[in-house]
Amino acid sequence: MLVKSAVPVIGGSLAYMHDPLILMRQLYQRHGPVAPVAMAGPGPAAFILGPEACGAALQNGDKAFVNGWEALVGPFFHRGLMLLDGPEHKQHRRILQQAFTRERLAGYTAALHPAVMSELRGWQAAERFPAYTWLKRLTLNLATQIFMGGHRIADPLELDRVNRAFVDCVQAAGAILRVAVAGNKWHRATRGRATLERFLGAHLPAARAAGGDDLFSVLTRVEDEDGTRFGDADVVNHMIFLLMAAHETTTSTVSTAMYYLGRHPDWQDRVRAEAAALGPTPTVEQLSALPDLDMVIKECQRLVAPVPVVARRVVKDTEVAGRHLPAGTRAFVCQQLSHYLPELWTSPEAFDPERFAPQRCEDRSHRFAWAPFGGGVHKCLGMAFSNIEARTVLAQVLRRFRWSVPTHYAPPMSNVSLPYPRDGLPVALRPTAPTGGGRPTPA
Numbered sequence: 424m425l426v427k428s429a430v431p432v433i434g435g436s437l438a439y440m441h442d443p444l445i446l447m448r449q450l451y452q453r454h455g456p457v458a459p460v461a462m463a464g465p466g467p468a469a470f471i472l473g474p475e476a477c478g479a480a481l482q483n484g485d486k487a488f489v490n491g492w493e494a495l496v497g498p499f500f501h502r503g504l505m506l507l508d509g510p511e512h513k514q515h516r517r518i519l520q521q522a523f524t525r526e527r528l529a530g531y532t533a534a535l536h537p538a539v540m541s542e543l544r545g546w547q548a549a550e551r552f553p554a555y556t557w558l559k560r561l562t563l564n565l566a567t568q569i570f571m572g573g574h575r576i577a578d579p580l581e582l583d584r585v586n587r588a589f590v591d592c593v594q595a596a597g598a599i600l601r602v603a604v605a606g607n608k609w610h611r612a613t614r615g616r617a618t619l620e621r622f623l624g625a626h627l628p629a630a631r632a633a634g635g636d637d638l639f640s641v642l643t644r645v646e647d648e649d650g651t652r653f654g655d656a657d658v659v660n661h662m663i664f665l666l667m668a669a670h671e672t673t674t675s676t677v678s679t680a681m682y683y684l685g686r687h688p689d690w691q692d693r694v695r696a697e698a699a700a701l702g703p704t705p706t707v708e709q710l711s712a713l714p715d716l717d718m719v720i721k722e723c724q725r726l727v728a729p730v731p732v733v734a735r736r737v738v739k740d741t742e743v744a745g746r747h748l749p750a751g752t753r754a755f756v757c758q759q760l761s762h763y764l765p766e767l768w769t770s771p772e773a774f775d776p777e778r779f780a781p782q783r784c785e786d787r788s789h790r791f792a793w794a795p796f797g798g799g800v801h802k803c804l805g806m807a808f809s810n811i812e813a814r815t816v817l818a819q820v821l822r823r824f825r826w827s828v829p830t831h832y833a834p835p836m837s838n839v840s841l842p843y844p845r846d847g848l849p850v851a852l853r854p855t856a857p858t859g860g861g862r863p864t865p866a
């Protein structure tokens with residue numbers, strides 16, 4: 424029986440929050456690719472470990488798995504694409520894909536440049552510049568501009584309220600107390616979700632009429648090959664989920680890159696040279712052809728996967744890697760462990776972007792050796808957009824600043840929901856061309 428040999432009850436959740444990688448390694452050593460684990464929540468739970476088992480669960484050959492996100496983020500990201508299953512998921516994905524074509528990407532990218540430039544004007548040289556805190560603010564403001572059309576639809580005060588409501592929804596995903604009690608995270612998120620629904624609902628007719636290139640406008644008119652479009656409620660639900668899916672993950676990638684580039688000035692100089700060769704408003708094609716930056720970003724997503732685990736629920740008895748998984752099991756697919764397995768990667772703890780170079784291709788050691796964007800029918804729909812956004816932000820930061828972190832500094836990570844540096848990632852930030860200093864105060 425799966426739960427019998429589980430690590431002590433609540434042990435799994437606490438051990439995960441302490442250090443997910445240590446927990447995954449221990450379970451893999453003790454149990455192999457399917458490990459029972461006691462995680463907070465109803466019913467038995469198992470970690471799916473190693474590339475073979477992760478691949479099998481993600482590809483879901485016998486349709487035994489459905490998404491398991493509802494209990495974790497469901498109330499606030501209700502009916503987002505990742506929370507749908509079966510034919511309904513397939514149909515919504517088909518329509519949503521039309522919002523992420525190469526042509527649309529070019530439109531979003533053109534809007535990204537001025538927005539990033541304007542955000543970076545607030546960055547100033549400092550000995551302890553909290554890079555993560557500022558990146559988070561930057562990507563949130565980018566989402567408001569690129570996704571919602573920004574100041575076209577609302578004044579800055581209203582947009583601030585919307586941003587706060589959105590942050591409240593995201594924070595509830597990691598709440599320990601998962602019921603609303605006046606003033607707690609769950610309560611704030613419940614109000615936040617209502618604010619977002621009201622805001623987007625009120626602006627939807629204008630977004631439809633505007634026919635603009637921002638994601639909100641685009642979602643009101645995209646259709647699949649049969650001409651099926653989203654209803655108003657679906658547009659709102661997808662917008663709220665997309666804001667969440669895009670924000671934390673891209674922030675994590677860029678912040679991890681700032682950390683490792685701060686520790687490795689040789690790599691920082693290499694990628695700065697690539698960024699410097701770009702014009703101020705590079706196209707999607709130009710941003711896609713930056714081999715050093717590409718390797719750095721992949722390496723950062725390997726070392727700190729923005730989504731270390733994806734959640735599934737077993738709906739009929741099945742087998743993974745020869746191990747029985749009964750219906751009702753909550754399955755956590757741990758792609759982060761695969762990123763550190765010594766049988767797949769040379770010196771997996773080391774920052775070594777060239778492992779992705781054509782002559783080494785360590786990521787091809789197994790189809791699921793490197794899987795920060797998941798796999799199967801739920802594979803990330805925003806992968807291309809996120810790559811362009813991360814490259815745009817990093818290229819602009821590299822052109823304006825150089826930075827470093829102390830030799831033995833490693834950021835203390837929070838793993839309550841998606842991983843982030845609890846100390847805001849302080850870096851010593853200097854302009855590439857000296858223009859004076861100042862002490863930053865993020866809002």
Ligand code: HEM
Binds near residue numbers: 505796804
């Ligand atoms: C570094 C950045 C990102 C990472 C690492 C990431 C990772 C992931 C992962 C692992 C999944 C699969 C979840 C599952 O299988 O249950 C996923 C799904 C998804 N992501 Fe991303 N994501 C990123 C950025 C984005 C962005 C920028 C967007 C949108 C603009 C986005 C939109 C989505 C959507 C819509 C899904 C659901 C796909 C489906 O269920 O069919 N993601 N993402």
